[in-house]
Amino acid sequence: MSDTNSLNNEIRDLLMDSGLFNALLPADFTAVAGYFSITTVEQGKAIFQEGDAGSFMCIINSGTVSVRKLNSDEQPVEIATLRKGRAFGEMAVLDGERRSASCIAATHCHLLNLGKDSLDKMLNDAPKIAAKIIRAIAVALSRRLRMVDGQLLSQQV
DSSP: OHHHHHHHHHHHHHHHHHSTTTTSOHHHHHHHGGGEEEEEEOTTOEEEOTTSBOOEEEEEEESOEEEEEEOTTSOEEEEEEEOTTOEESHHHHHHOOBOSSEEEESSOEEEEEEEHHHHHHHHHHOHHHHHHHHHHHHHHHHHHHHHHHHHHHHHHO
């Protein structure tokens, strides 16, 4: 049992450090830690591929992730580099659609994962805390969309 507790404590601390869930109370982090898992991905390995079914999201604890999309010639083009604290793959967890891009470990990565099944279970077990998690994900997505809108506007000027 102590192994599970120490893993949950580690996950709780990583979630608190990520900055993504600032709206959560300390007790909330403890409550949700068991729904997340930790994975490591070696440099150069795919975390997921564009078009895959989306069943989990990630938060980068350490390392960098390259986000790539296929261009019209079916060649992968890097569209972003993500660093510590950044979440990715959230859209698929929320909407169940296929992955809109590939994510590759640009360096050795230590990731926190939240599966769609775990999020659904959290919604049943702890709906108020799950709502805070979903709201934080939605706010992060909204910020990113506003940033992209700003970039598109500045390119048209």
